[in-house]
Amino acid sequence: xxxxxxxxxxxxNRLVRTIRSMIDTAYFEKERLKMNMYxxxxxxxxxxxxxxxxxxxxxxxxxxxxxxxDVLITKFDxxxxxxxxxxxxxxxxxxxxxxxxxxxxxxxxxxxxxxxxEDNGVGLTKEEKDQIFQPFGKxxxxxxxxxxxxxxxxxxxxLCEKIMELHDGxxxxxxxxxNQGSIFYFSLPLASD
Numbered sequence: 779x780x781x782x783x784x785x786x787x788x789x790x791n792r793l794v795r796t797i798r799s800m801i802d803t804a805y806f807e808k809e810r811l812k813m814n815m816y817x818x819x820x821x822x823x824x825x826x827x828x829x830x831x832x833x834x835x836x837x838x839x840x841x842x843x844x845x846x847x848d849v850l851i852t853k854f855d856x857x858x859x860x861x862x863x864x865x866x867x868x869x870x871x872x873x874x875x876x877x878x879x880x881x882x883x884x885x886x887x888x889x890x891x892x893x894x895x896e897d898n899g900v901g902l903t904k905e906e907k908d909q910i911f912q913p914f915g916k917x918x919x920x921x922x923x924x925x926x927x928x929x930x931x932x933x934x935x936x937l938c939e940k941i942m943e944l945h946d947g948x949x950x951x952x953x954x955x956x957n958q959g960s961i962f963y964f965s966l967p968l969a970s971d
Contacts, residue, residue, distance in 0.1 A: 813855040820850035843881040852969040865934040866962045874899030896961040902953040911939045
């Protein structure tokens, strides 16, 4: 019985995320989405998100290497940046076969905080990298014989890009191609004194 409840809960949460993504997309398109930006600790947010996704990481039997600075204070909307980090993390979890490795790192460079989430999963072709941040830019994984999770709306990375733009930041991806893994980066300006 618990197994069925877990499946129902998982699908209900996925549906809520899809609906929320569609609503936010409509707001972005109408330029009505407002950010509530305050000085916050990005390192704390990342650790919190990692802890909240620990169950899925363990379920997929992924090894995690995390090297995040102790404190990363900058100005951002906590709920939206959490969504960005969680979307990229979930992509890494879902697109990395069971037993894979995920690395989460931070660095400061040229007055920006840069967060990277690297996996040794299915990777992206050049064409896929060009479309992944487009609305409904979902990359299909059917028939590859690889244990990955393929569900999703195709809106989350598009929304991540829009959220980062509203923060004067950026999101991008690097991948050497199919089965070469991916590294997603996002950057936020360092807080001014």
